[in-house]
Amino acid sequence: MTLSVNIKRRLGDFALDVSFDAPDGVTVLFGRSGSGKTSVVNVVAGLLRPDEGRIALHDRVLFDAGAGVDVPVHKRRLGYVFQEARLFPHMSVRDNLLYGRKASGLKGQGDLRRVAQMLGIEGLLDRRPARLSGGEAQRVAIGRALLSEPEILLMDEPLAALDAPRKAEILPYLERLRAESGCPIIYVSHNLAEVARLATHLVVLEDGKVLKDGAVSDLLSDPSMVRVFGVRDAGSVLTAQVVDHADDGVTELKVSGGTLWLPTVPAEVGSHLRVRILAQEVLIAADRPVGLSALNVLPVTVLSMKRGDGPGVIVQLKAGDDTLLARVTRRSADALGLHEGGTCFAVLKSVAVAPADVGGGLQSG
Incomplete structure (x- = not known):
């Protein structure tokens, strides 16, 4: 220490x-x-x-x-x-x-x-x-x-x-x-x-x-x-590696649970980044969605569910080696049949991750 x-x-x-x-x-x-x-x-x-x-x-x-x-x-x-x-x-x-x-x-x-x-x-x-x-x-x-x-x-x-x-x-x-x-x-x-x-x-x-x-x-x-953090600021941090910069203005990132596509990230291919994903920007789908504009769909397992006094539920999800948080309503959680150990899909719009929430300076390899 x-x-x-x-x-x-x-x-x-x-x-x-x-x-x-x-x-x-x-x-x-x-x-x-x-x-x-x-x-x-x-x-x-x-x-x-x-x-x-x-x-x-x-x-x-x-x-x-x-x-x-x-x-x-x-x-x-x-x-x-x-x-x-x-x-x-x-x-x-x-x-x-x-x-x-x-x-x-x-x-x-x-x-x-x-x-x-x-x-x-x-x-x-x-x-x-x-x-x-x-x-x-x-x-x-x-x-x-x-x-x-x-x-x-x-x-x-x-x-x-x-x-x-x-x-x-x-x-x-x-x-x-x-x-x-x-x-x-x-x-x-x-x-x-x-x-x-x-x-x-x-x-x-x-x-x-x-x-x-x-x-x-x-x-x-x-x-x-x-x-402590507040429901609006609650979220998670994923470590990602830059795979490619596509011609249409998006960057391909590799995370332990799959692939993320974000608006162009100014980092070299092969470099490692941190990506902060807010809980309120994560949607949950019972089945893999089709015909959806969101590019980022990760298979996940429900680790835990924390119900507050209000209508919201914080769902902790396992995506590969990473942990995500999603903030949904009780009604949505019940309609989807979410439960600990259950599998589902986390959906994230590429533009939902702000440039300020992507950081570099991590050691590669």
Whole structure:
């Protein structure tokens, strides 16, 4: 495990009591505002001292209340990216990037060129922050944190201050960061689209406690978590491989349960992607449909059915090695005779998957 956190801290009337292990990759701390996400990150960073507990990074203990260990912030070897870029306005982008090294006691320019290329800011090095867009400034802030050679990167809702176009601009760079940086990342978010694209591990916080944690694909397709994620945002994440780009403007993707056709995906043939499929966009058919405009039809098995207080039913479906969620009415579920262990077909319109719900940066093979 990369990071082990087991801490308690009282903040007025709010009690933080959190325990989780974060493996390599991107661990997202998810929850509503006030659930304790930023407090957890600040505890890991050393900006907030726990009342009790222990924090270990790799084999290095950062905090242990019982042993009297509390490593100072500047010796924890971490990079912190805030919601705002917090760049020095009087410095060039190059000098802002290198400040991270100086602040950490490092000499030279390190991997400046590699980091700048990875984040797409190599053409911005001589600019001042006032001449940067919000997305560019945030990429510079990430680069500054990376050049401090951290053992772990902490990111507190780094896209929260950006509008939708700027978020769409920076997400591919974050996916590349996940694949290429070699630095484990703790990422705070309450945006499920970001979670689906970036997370490898998910920790769901509620009222200062860990409600559930695990692989992102498992938690997003867990019917019991729909109340947390919301019925409109509930869905699942599939890993897909690009097979072909057809002349009529659709891309063929291979998933474990069959084939998906989506509007042209800007990715190379053979590359691996994540595809987020919302439960409300999945239809269920008792028999394989014919004479239907929807291109995507996957044979599935019903794993479970969760009936709420209202007219809706969340149906958990097995498609190959993947798990899908479908949101249907009780009337439809009864008319189709859906039951655990039964077989049916999941139907998805190609245009139902938004471009923002298709992410890359996954290792091939």
